[in-house]
Amino acid sequence: MSAKSPRGSILITGATGAIGSAAVDLFLETGWAVLGLDRDPSVVDRENEGFQGAQVELTEEAALDDALSALEDMPPLLHVVAVAGGALPEEPKTQDDLTKVSVELFRSSIEQNLISQFITVKACLPWLRASPQRDRSVSLTSSFNALSGYGMAGYSAAKAGLIGLMHATAPHLGAEGIRVNVIAPGTVKTPRTESIWSHVPGHFEQLAATAALGRLGDPIDIAKAYRAIALELSHVTGQVLVVDGGQLVHRK
Numbered sequence: 001m002s003a004k005s006p007r008g009s010i011l012i013t014g015a016t017g018a019i020g021s022a023a024v025d026l027f028l029e030t031g032w033a034v035l036g037l038d039r040d041p042s043v044v045d046r047e048n049e050g051f052q053g054a055q056v057e058l059t060e061e062a063a064l065d066d067a068l069s070a071l072e073d074m075p076p077l078l079h080v081v082a083v084a085g086g087a088l089p090e091e092p093k094t095q096d097d098l099t100k101v102s103v104e105l106f107r108s109s110i111e112q113n114l115i116s117q118f119i120t121v122k123a124c125l126p127w128l129r130a131s132p133q134r135d136r137s138v139s140l141t142s143s144f145n146a147l148s149g150y151g152m153a154g155y156s157a158a159k160a161g162l163i164g165l166m167h168a169t170a171p172h173l174g175a176e177g178i179r180v181n182v183i184a185p186g187t188v189k190t191p192r193t194e195s196i197w198s199h200v201p202g203h204f205e206q207l208a209a210t211a212a213l214g215r216l217g218d219p220i221d222i223a224k225a226y227r228a229i230a231l232e233l234s235h236v237t238g239q240v241l242v243v244d245g246g247q248l249v250h251r252k
Contacts, residue, residue, distance in 0.1 A: 006033040009074045014084030016040040018190035022223035058116040064123045076131035079230040080124045080138045085113040087155045089196045095151030109154030114161040135234045137179040144186045144244045170238035179237035185222045186244025212246020
């Protein structure tokens, strides 16, 4: 199905990042229109048939509402994929000592990783509700940090909070036919994660060596999970899908 006759619209936040870009590509290839949101201004420069980008700070509710007005000229919004977030650059160096985590850093990570996704879901609900009698979904992005002991207090707490947000919303939104799930990626090597972990020699190699599959995930691995949970697993809601290649299994 071509982008000229899309199945509907999908909103993807963090659309210029490595994982967000991979998700945009997969959904466009599957015949969906995509509204991509990002704080990076380059999001508006992406030229793909079926794609529209908007620069926005996701923690600003009014700004997000304005950005969503682009949906007025797009097919009905059926799926929301909230990718935006990630460990802040200062967090890796504080992961082993809570006393190094300032209140400001902790609060900022909660803001960027939990509150931003809450605001996204809240702002998108009227658009999802306007498309009844069709499968609709919200995919939040947590992390295997929320389920393990890898440190980074603010980031891990925020990502665990997203699982709580899913549990709090899945029942009543399910009654409306809207599914809510969480994707929890393991370590993914991207330009951003390479930068914030550059102070730890061999960081990614050490983690890959302990994963059950013997490798770390790449952005397309995570993007495929978003596509599956939105488009193929239509009877799944209130679930956490861990996409970590078995990092939580800890291969010996």
